[in-house]
Amino acid sequence: MVTSHDRAIGSLVNAQTRAGAAAGRTADDILAAARAMTEPAHQAAVERLPEEIRHVAGYHAGWWDADGRPCAGTGKAVRPALVLACARAIAEGAGWPGRAGPAAGAVRAAVPAAVAVELVHDFSLLHDDVMDGDPVRRHRPAAWTVFGTGSAVLAGDTLISLALDVLADSGAQTKVLTTALLRLCGGQNADLAFERRTDITLAECVTMAADKTGALLGCACELGALAGGADPARAARLREFGEHLGLAFQLVDDLLGIWGDPETTGKPVYGDLVARKKSLPVVAALTSQTPAGERLARLYGRNTLDEQALAQAAQLIDASGARLWATEQARHHMEAALEHLERAEPAPDAAADLRVLAHLIVHRDR
Known part of the structure; x- marks a missing residue:
């Protein structure tokens, strides 16, 4: 059920998105342009892989089915779009590829970074599905259920190597990517460790989410800014834009994991509670020192939770x-x-695109 609490997020981002609409570009426009720029280079990179690993990677990306028959891609290319928009935000002018101006060159220069970020994102999803046992990804069977756990893990490992190879000629950008990758893996490890712990603090949980989700979004924005010629201060501001966006995304995703509509989220009702996830709302409740939090802790200590107990857990949170x-x-x-976006003094059209992307990432149907 949508509540006034849920609508509070949308009220802010909807207002910000009107500026993007005024520029004449919708989220679909921005993502389609990003895919057109980056997907050929992405596919060319994957084509360099050994045949069996290439098959798994291409299936995961949505380029072909389990038998190798071509089909429409299923990825949105949100992270590549952030890379390209941040490159435009820093470069002079507001040109798009094919138009004159410094921004067109900046976007072309940012394509390798956009591909590298998407490869790392795909690595994280391949491994995440295996670790969580999630059978569905992007509205079809997850790669591990089709090709086996070992093949999915190896494909993910290979995509990391491929991402670093794509950025091999850029020392500074490679360092940005590896720093984010280490944080991402650390956050995923903490998420797994939390499943076995009963003494998690809310601060630990926020740090985990910042690393697991915020680090790569921040990396995408910083890489784009560097490709656009940003100095360290402006690149850092756009990184902070992405990292805060990642935390907002994770908070909303955690809310959807409990109260989201399965028809729109693709997740079962109370899915995160069934899996006993120590998500941000759950940990906030468990550490709230309230009677409801104490009752939730007792519920979470049970061996199994039936439908009635799951509904009660959601009510207690x-x-x-x-x-x-x-x-x-x-x-x-x-x-x-x-605020960090504005402090980076972005070019107006690119800033409008980034606000539209922020809305897309954070504000989803409950």
Whole structure:
């Protein structure tokens, strides 16, 4: 059910998105342009892989089915779009590829970084599905269920190597990517470790989300800024834009993992509770020192949770104030992201695109 708490996030990002609409470019426009720029280079990189690994990687990307027959891609290319928009935001003018101006060159120079970020993202999804046992990815069977766990893991490992190879000629950008990659892996490891712990603090959980989700979005924005010629200060501001955006995304994703509509999220009702995820709202409730939080801790200690217990757990998280906390934190990080964007002094058209992308990433149907 959509509540006033849920609508609070949308009220901010909808207002920001109107500026992007005024520029005449929708989220679909921005993503389609990003795919047109980056997908040929992405596919060319994957084509260099050994045949069996290439098959898994291409299936995961949505380029072909399990038998190798071509089909429409399923990835949105959000991260490549962030890379390209941040390159434009820094470069002079507001040109797009094919038009005159420094921004066109900046976007072309940013394509390798955009491909590298998408390769790392695909690595993380391949491994994440294996670790969580998730059978579906992008509305079809996850790669590990089709090709086996070992093949999916090896494909993910190979995509990391390929991403670094794509950026081999750029020492500074490679360092940015590897730093984010280490944080991403650390965040994923913490997420797994939390499943076995009962003493998690909320600060630890926020750090985990910042590393697991925020690091790569921040990396995408920083790489784009560097390709556009940004000095370290402006590149850092755009990195902060991406990192806060990542935290806002994770908070909303965690809310959807409990209260989201399965028809729109593709996840089962109370899916994160069934898996006993120590997500941000759950940890906020468990550490709230409220009667509802204490009752939730007892529920989470059971061996199994039936439908009635799952519904009760969701009610207790809400009653503890954790649902409101997560909604307000998502709004806070969205506001912080937009503040960092403005401080980077981006070119107006690119800034409008980045606001549209921020809306797409954070504001989804409940």
